[in-house]
Amino acid sequence: MRLGVTVVICTYNGAALLPETLHHLAKQRVRQGIKWEIVVINNASTDHTAQVALEEWEKHQNDIQLTLYHQPKQGLTFARELGFKKASYEFVLFCDDDNWLNPDYINLAYDVMLKHPNVGVLGGYGELLFESPPPYWAKQYRLFANGPQASTSGKVPNNKVYGAGFVVRKTAYELLIKAGFKPMLTDRKAGYLSSGGDYEICYAIALAGYDIWYDENLVFKHFMPQARINPEYYIRFIKEGPESFEVLVPYRVRANSQINSSAVFYLKLVKIVLTYTLKLIPELLRKQRVSPDSEEASLLTLKIMSIKSKIFIFRSHATMKENFLKIKRFEQHNLKAYKMNRCVLRNPEKKTLKPTPYKVYKV
Template identity: 50%
Template sequence: MDTGITIIICTYNGAPRLPETLRYIACQQVKPGVAWEVLVVDNASSDGSAELAATTWRKLSCPAPLKVLHQPQKGLTYARELALQEAAYEFVLFCDDDNWLSPGYVDLAFELMKDNPGIGVLGGFGELVFEQEPPAWMHYLTGLASGPQAITSGKTQYNAVYGAGCTMRKAVFAKLRQAGFHPLLSDRRGKKLSAGGDYELCYAAALAGYEIWYDERLRFKHFVPQQRISAAYYDRLMKEGAESLAVLIPYRLRVNQNCKDALYFNVNLLKVFIFYFKGLVMLLLTRTASAFRKKETTYLRLKLLSFVYKLYALRNYTSMKQNFRKVLDLERRLNSSRLL
């Protein structure tokens, strides 16, 4: 596997966003001698995203090559897998089609991964940039990939970083596939706001013995277009995203809580239910005048809905038990492969 870094942009109907994202990539200050490339994965777009990406890149006159791939099966997970198979270099940087990387992002990510071979996945710091002035309540919510992912740079406490702007060691993916890993989540799929594929990759990497890191110096801007600046969009984002908990909770209980059998799984799942239920009750009991000022009413309603959707997702108990067994099986296969 060649030493270098591949920037991967997976896009579905990203024509309005791709040109600016590519302009930021073309401005990367990569040290001489560091090989890099750009892969754009068109995930069943219907707006000419692939052609626009190629045309825009030619105009930017960047020395790094750009290649367009086509993944007809809708789902961000499938787009990522295709890109990982085709990437030429040891490290892969997932840049969403609305991420604007700071000039030194690629170079720093490369150096951190090269100097720290134990890192499996490395996350950065996203700063939200809105197409128009957002309502006050949007500043309180954290549904979009943004902000710090740990108190300080280094290994994360909960073994996960958001996919936007994250860098992955390609060897992690190869090791997982060798152990028979098949993602349980499709992540974003067309217009659906399903989520969680990035966290699943992180948890699987942790099971494989790699560390998940965050570095606050890796800065990028996360552009939020006008159509996403609404309570209705956030409602959909939370509702559809909560369905991923049937997969993510089993991973979390194994990776972060060290649950090794059905008994501990059930006990800790009950703790999850109590945590969500207490959060819902506390919000329902909030009756102070300041909490219900008009500008905070939307925020409180969305927070309430967030707990409702998470509690509702726990109805999938049977699926969670099955997924927990799959996580344990994956871990056993990974451990067996280390002994070979």
């Protein structure tokens, strides 16, 4: 795989957002010798996204190539898949159409990924930038990808970083594909707000034996248009978001605990539900003590609704268990040989294993 950085922008109806995002990419201070490119994936947009992407980049008269591809299949997961396929370089940086990367972002990402070959996914630090002054509850309630992802730079303990601005090692992703990996989540789909595809990639790559990292120096602005800053949007996000838990909770348990038993998996589910319940109780009590018309009450309403939505999704515990077993089989039967062979490349004295050709378990 060729060393370099492919910046992938997956966008749906992003005509209004792309100009500023591309402007910040044009201002990247990339060192001589680092090869990079931009790939825009137009995910079934109904506006002038494609035209805007090409015309805006042309304005900057930049020598870096921008290539536009069309993914007619709705869903951020499908857009990312096409981005991986079209990427020319080893380090694939997913820049959302509302992410404004700091000038040294590509340099820093390249350096970290090159220095640490076992890093499969690298996350950065997003700073929310509101189009207009937000209400109190929007500033206090962390809904979008932003803020630190660990207490310090390095390997993250929970094996996940948010997808905005994250960098994926293409050989790690291709290892998953060779092993039969099929994402279970479509991620964001047009106006539908359920997501989680970024975490699914992180967990799957962690199961393949790679590290998931965070670097506090990888800073970007996450632009928040006024249209998103309203209670209706937040409520939709809160209600639709936890639907991904049917997939992400089994991944989380397997990637972070290496549990094999279904009984122990159920105990983990009970523990998670109890944790959410213990968070819910003080919020309910706090809401009783504030004025119903206050901004604090609005904030508490969102927090309570979010916790309840997360608890209610555990009614799908049977589906979670089924997905857990699929993930476990995929790791044990499909990924095992590939993980062993990666070990051999680092430790040649170890014996290699051939991938099992006769049965493929898909997740």
